[in-house]
Amino acid sequence: GAGVSQSPSNKVTEKGKDVELRCDPISGHTALYWYRQSLGQGLEFLIYFQGNSAPDKSGLPSDRFSAERTGGSVSTLTIQRTQQEDSAVYLCASTLGLPGLAGYEQYFGPGTRLTVT
Amino acid sequence: SQKIEQNSEALNIQEGKTATLTCNYTNYSPAYLQWYRQDPGRGPVFLLLIRENEKEKRKERLKVTFDTTLKQSLFHITASQPADSATYLCALPWGNYQLIWGAGTKLIIKP
Secondary structure (H helix, E strand, O other): OOOOOOOOOOOOOOOOOOEEEEEEOOOOEEEEEEEOOOOOOOOOOEEEEEEEOEEEOOOOOOEEEEEOOOOOEEEEEOOOOOHHHHHHHEEEEEOOOOOOOOOOOOOOOOOOEEOOO | OEEEEEEOOOEEEEEOOOOOOOOOOOOOOOOOEEEEEEEEOOOOOOEEEEEOOOOEEEEOOOEEEEEEEOOOEEEOOOOOOOOOEEEEEHHHOOOOOOOEEOOOOOEEEEO
16 A cells, blocks of 8 residues: 655745745554754654544654644645754654554655755 | 654664664663664655563664663664665654654665
8 A cells, every 4th residue: 555655845935034844654554753853963742643633743853843633644844944954854754553662663764855045 | 751762873784784773762661672674755664563571673684672671672684685775764652552762773785
């Protein structure tokens, strides 16, 4: 079946503009994650959605970042008033169940490379 | 706070040799550890999971060990091939639904 898809694959934007990044998870996966990956850094957790539960937004770096997940499927990450430090690869992952003790693997999309000029 | 360390320098290995990558963690006792592979321009891909009560796990040419006393996992690729060149990430569970990630080690297999 189809894997996780993300769009756009690349986005160049001017400082101060808003951007929207999209993620289509694997059908049937209830959990969805957004991460940010900067060069030479580990994956930085941003936000987590599980079914119809309230999302965990604890990883969002500022109030310029927001995300939603419609119908328990597609998710959009929005960055308002982009800054140069927002430049990174934004990765989306979905999983069949919670990592918890079960250790469900995460399935990643190819990422969106965001460059803020 | 918890911390995960992987060798930040690239690891250069001659084709056919065994590559060994290290993942160390502190202030933590994870129930398991996962290893992922990431190719340039792509998202990470899951390779192996090893639980705290398992000393060793194998999958084809891959072998992972987990030493909870040393707080370390070793990831081995035997009979390495140029196609094994990639960045390898380790990840540990945090709470019920998060994973925390190492920065990854870039592996280069030279023909």
